[in-house]
Amino acid sequence: MASTLHSFASPADLAGSLADKVADTLSAAISARGTASIAVSGGSTPKAFFQVLSTRDIAWDKVTITLVDERFVPADNARSNHMLVDANLLQNKAKSARFVPLYQPAASVEEAARLATEKSAEIGIPFDVVILGMGGDGHTASFFPGGSNLATALDASTPRGIITMEAEGAGEPRLTFTFSSLQDAALLVLHIEGEGKKDVLAKAEGSGDEADMPIRAILRRATSPVEIYWAP
Numbered sequence: 758m759a760s761t762l763h764s765f766a767s768p769a770d771l772a773g774s775l776a777d778k779v780a781d782t783l784s785a786a787i788s789a790r791g792t793a794s795i796a797v798s799g800g801s802t803p804k805a806f807f808q809v810l811s812t813r814d815i816a817w818d819k820v821t822i823t824l825v826d827e828r829f830v831p832a833d834n835a836r837s838n839h840m841l842v843d844a845n846l847l848q849n850k851a852k853s854a855r856f857v858p859l860y861q862p863a864a865s866v867e868e869a870a871r872l873a874t875e876k877s878a879e880i881g882i883p884f885d886v887v888i889l890g891m892g893g894d895g896h897t898a899s900f901f902p903g904g905s906n907l908a909t910a911l912d913a914s915t916p917r918g919i920i921t922m923e924a925e926g927a928g929e930p931r932l933t934f935t936f937s938s939l940q941d942a943a944l945l946v947l948h949i950e951g952e953g954k955k956d957v958l959a960k961a962e963g964s965g966d967e968a969d970m971p972i973r974a975i976l977r978r979a980t981s982p983v984e985i986y987w988a989p
């Protein structure tokens with residue numbers, strides 16, 4: 758599917774514009790069916806965007822927020838994406854939104870993935886908004902090169918849900934929505950910042966295997982257009 762690059766002069770300009778676009782999309786979904794859903798990424802990039810989005814005046818009590826992926830750590834762990842969202846997005850007006858975590862206190866990451874799939878089954882079919890990030894190795898969500906379940910994660914026929922992923926660059930075992938869960942969002946965004954990430958994107962847009970740079974699966978096969986938001 759096609760992608761569109763939206764370039765901004767600064768991360769602050771990007772955060773404001775993306776927050777407006779996401780707020781409009783969520784509000785339209787609420788008007789149409791009374792609810793809205795958004796799946797966001799962790800990492801360092803989205804923090805300013807989360808903070809601006811949290812101030813937008815929409816019917817947050819009708820919005821369900823979840824994560825694109827999560828590290829297999831509890832919400833009080835500094836590596837937790839839940840902690841990042843709690844501290845930066847579930848604040849201000851967005852405090853009244855419902856949050857569905859991916860981490861589940863289970864005996865294994867596999868059991869946590871099963872529980873998370875069960876608990877998120879009623880949202881995101883499709884998501885109204887998905888915000889993806891991208892690592893320097895071309896991973897997105899927890900679709901890491903060399904990942905333990907990468908082929909399953911990227912396979913369009915894999916049912917929607919959350920699966921586990923382990924990879925050298927991933928740190929803890931991961932919980933991640935599958936490609937099939939994310940690729941048809943009404944608004945599908947890739948949010949990256951810095952010249953380095955722009956170079957990584959250019960490489961990903963070139964030829965090569967999806968397994969080497971898994972963001973390629975989104976850029977090449979997503980049903981929805983990919984809106985790329987970039988600032989230096």
Ligand SMILES: O=C(O)[C@H](O)[C@@H](O)[C@H](O)[C@H](O)COP(=O)(O)O
Nearest residue numbers: 798799800801802890891892898
């Ligand atoms: O759990 C995570 O870390 C994210 O979901 C991951 O996919 C992130 O989006 C990229 O690693 C980019 O991270 P940065 O924004 O920190 O560069």
